[in-house]
Amino acid sequence: MSKVDIISGFLGAGKTTLIKKLIKENLSHEKVVLIENEFGEIGIDGSFLKEAGIEITEMNSGCICCSLVGDFSEALEKVVKDYHPDRIIIEPSGVGKLSDVIQAVINVHDDKLQLNSFIAVIDAKKCKTYSLNFGEFFNNQIEYASTIILSRTQDVDQHKLEEDIQIIKTFNTKANIITTPWDDLTGDTIMNALENKDSLQQVLLKEVEICPVCGHHHDEEHHHEHECCHEDHHHEHSHECECGHHHEHGHHHADEVFTSMGRETIHTYTQDQLETILKTLSSSSQFGSILRAKGILQTPEKTWLHFDLVPGEYEVRVGPADYTGRICVIGKDLLEDKISELFGVE
Known part of the structure; x- marks a missing residue:
């Protein structure tokens, strides 16, 4: 059985740094495979992580939910078959939506996979700015996380930190929120917070009834005007539904923004x-x-x-x-x- 941890976070939040810390301090005894989903023409982070001795499968250009959903499923199945890892860490693109990545994993029907944790790394210095300016992507990562880890908390004052927590709790009241500076935390402490099964169960419950068109959970009033692919579909309701999208503005993909x-x-x-x-x-x-x-x-x-x-x-x-x-x-x-x-x- 391979545990699957999804470590999301907006651009520059510190996902790679967190992964390296966990590998060094807590997961060195496990066989770990990292699947990266880079947004960009040239993958960079994989070179940093190879120093830690992690097997890496890189995928460039696009988000898991859209153009790479087929490649992602194939990559995940190949990782299980070829490496038989104890743990698979998925590091989505910084501009990816966590709900879409979760759904992509759920769509891979493999009894050797066990969904373990959904993490959002949030830069404490930029939480408010990114929530206001990139809400469709940034807030979605908060909403679907089972654990939220604030980075760079040593660089902000108490007022700013409290403001960040208030923003986070607007979108997610169930997740554990880690606010202690990372240098003061051990890998064991972080892993104990990540593996909060109650929070994970709350997130999974949101994905029970899946819309066959866009792949998200919606309420009973949700319906589509027409069958559609990801690029053109829109919804007739105007509120912000559970997938984190303001549908009156359409369902945007990273490469559109x-x-x-x-x-x-x-x-x-x-x-x-x-x-x-x-x-x-x-x-x-x-x-x-x-x-x-x-x-x-x-x-x-x-x-x-x-x-x-x-x-x-x-x-x-x-x-x-x-x-x-x-x-x-x-x-x-x-x-x-x-x-x-x-x-x-x-």
Whole structure:
């Protein structure tokens, strides 16, 4: 039997960091397989996680619920057959909807799989902003989580933290909410909160009656004007239903709202050069609305720099080599030519 944990979280919330912490401190004795669902042209996070000795299956471009539902089912079945893991961790795209990922797992009828936990990692510094601006995606992750883990709580004051919890409880009153800074928590403590079966059962109950058209649970009044595929369907009710979508505005997919660009490059960058680029990228609106950037780039001294960027902040660290330099940027209305010019790539 393979346990399945879904670790969701909006762009840059810290999903990969959390997974590495759990592997190192709590799951090192288990055989773990990670299935990543990257939104973007170039997968980056998989390179970070290979350091932890995890078997990784990467899927790029698109969300699990839409274009990759077939590939996802096949990947999950292949993982069970080939690896016989104790645990499968699914890391959805940061702009994916947790309800859709849960449904995609439910649709894989395999008696060797056991749904274990649905986690949403929420950046405490950006909870209010993202809830207001990207509610269809961000709030859905909160609503369907059995456990919610706030990241970067050490960087916010008590008032901000209480405001975050109030927002979270607007959408989910059943989930465990972890607010302690991660450095103060052991992997065992986090895992005990994740495996809260009562909360998980509440989430699963929401998926008992599945709409045959859009794959979500709805009340008895729900109906469709016509049979439809994911791209065009809409609903005649106007309230926000249990799948977390404001249906009067349609059911949006990540690639309808967000854009991404990926570049490979052999250019080299000193750490000072890279930090200057990232400072410009994180503090200026001239490149579009950037929500996340990450990459692996070589220095003139043949060392490699790994970087992560979210609005207003960035991190650069030395890491292992990759086959070439890679850059991935995700956001809305990206001005790719200007971003490419900033990095000096085509």
